[in-house]
Amino acid sequence: xxxxxxxxxxxxxxxxxxxxxxxxxxxxxxxxxxxxxxxxxxxxxxxxxxxxxxxxxxxxxxxxxxxxxxxxxxxxxxxxxxxxxxxxxxxxxxxxxxxxxxxxxxxxxxxxxxxxxxxxxxxxxxxxxxxxxxxxxxxxxxxxxxxxxxxxxxxxxxxxxxxxxxxxxxxxxxxxxxxxxxxxxxxxxxxxxxxxxxxxxxxxxxxxxxxxxxxxxxxxxxxxxxxxxxxxxxxxxxxxxxxxxxxxxxxxxxxxxxxxxxxxxxxxxxxxxxxxxxxxxxxxxxxxxxxxxxxxxxxxxxxxxxxxxxxxxxxx
Numbered sequence: 001x002x003x004x005x006x007x008x009x010x011x012x013x014x015x016x017x018x019x020x021x022x023x024x025x026x027x028x029x030x031x032x033x034x035x036x037x038x039x040x041x042x043x044x045x046x047x048x049x050x051x052x053x054x055x056x057x058x059x060x061x062x063x064x065x066x067x068x069x070x071x072x073x074x075x076x077x078x079x080x081x082x083x084x085x086x087x088x089x090x091x092x093x094x095x096x097x098x099x100x101x102x103x104x105x106x107x108x109x110x111x112x113x114x115x116x117x118x119x120x121x122x123x124x125x126x127x128x129x130x131x132x133x134x135x136x137x138x139x140x141x142x143x144x145x146x147x148x149x150x151x152x153x154x155x156x157x158x159x160x161x162x163x164x165x166x167x168x169x170x171x172x173x174x175x176x177x178x179x180x181x182x183x184x185x186x187x188x189x190x191x192x193x194x195x196x197x198x199x200x201x202x203x204x205x206x207x208x209x210x211x212x213x214x215x216x217x218x219x220x221x222x223x224x225x226x227x228x229x230x231x232x233x234x235x236x237x238x239x240x241x242x243x244x245x246x247x248x249x250x251x252x253x254x255x256x257x258x259x260x261x262x263x264x265x266x267x268x269x270x271x272x273x274x275x276x277x278x279x280x281x282x283x284x285x286x287x288x289x290x291x292x293x294x295x296x297x298x299x300x301x302x303x304x305x306x307x308x309x310x311x312x313x314x315x316x
Contacts, residue, residue: 034171038154040075197232
């Protein structure tokens with residue numbers, strides 16, 4: 001199922017900005033490099049080009065037409081979430097493609113994932129019981145498999161499908177919440193693993209890092225109870241500016257929320273109508289304009305329209 005994303009400012013649709021410039025991308029280098037002892041996989045030269053266009057992932061492709069996937073441009077998986085607050089393993093979903101996949105009969109394709117830590121001892125990597133097939137037409141179907149990584153470090157990941165094997169090496173990096181680029185006061189308010197929004201916030205942080213953001217830290221938010229049924233919220237500090245992210249359960253959506261703006265005594269007042277309802281009738285009172293973006297069960301609030309557009313582009 002394709003997800004639709006909308007960007008809202010006082011009920012009006014904003015035009016999404018284009019791609020970041022090369023200069024912006026060069027300034028978005030993550031704060032931690034993989035160590036030289038970890039031979040992270042880089043795209044081949046010349047790069048592998050999938051046999052049909054795939055626009056859903058901004059990716060560096062590796063493999064062959066019989067089995068291919070993508071690797072992060074810098075070779076790093078940042079701040080992977082835990083499946084539950086009590087689970088110490090790191091959760092990741094892997095997407096794979098093959099021109100031999102028959103999606104009409106392979107709802108649970110025989111894709112197996114194995115993993116080996118290269119820089120020290122570790123428990124074995126584990127996976128979901130089976131892979132699944134996703135996509136919406138003949139030429140964009142993929143296989144997706146969830147894995148559980150027992151520890152941070154240098155990992156070799158291998159996919160096995162219909163006699164084909166494809167491996168790559170990735171560095172699994174530490175929590176974004178410990179970034180030294182946030183000051184001491186910020187680090188006192190880092191979002192904790194037992195927070196209801198932690199898994200969603202870490203997954204969002206990873207997505208943003210993959211699209212040119214540097215997430216300096218993910219902090220506790222004062223907007224936890226803004227909407228009925230809300231799971232939680234987090235304040236993101238990034239190289240593009242700060243924003244609030246509000247989360248509903250995965251089965252719910254912000255698609256039916258509309259913002260209403262008013263001016264009163266030189267201030268900007270924002271209220272919302274639709275579903276889910278706001279938990280308080282009092283509007284958001286701000287000294288400056290605010291911009292609202294939404295995507296599925298995520299709702300974003302920022303004072304920068306360009307940042308709102310960039311967030312939407314990254315998560316859609």
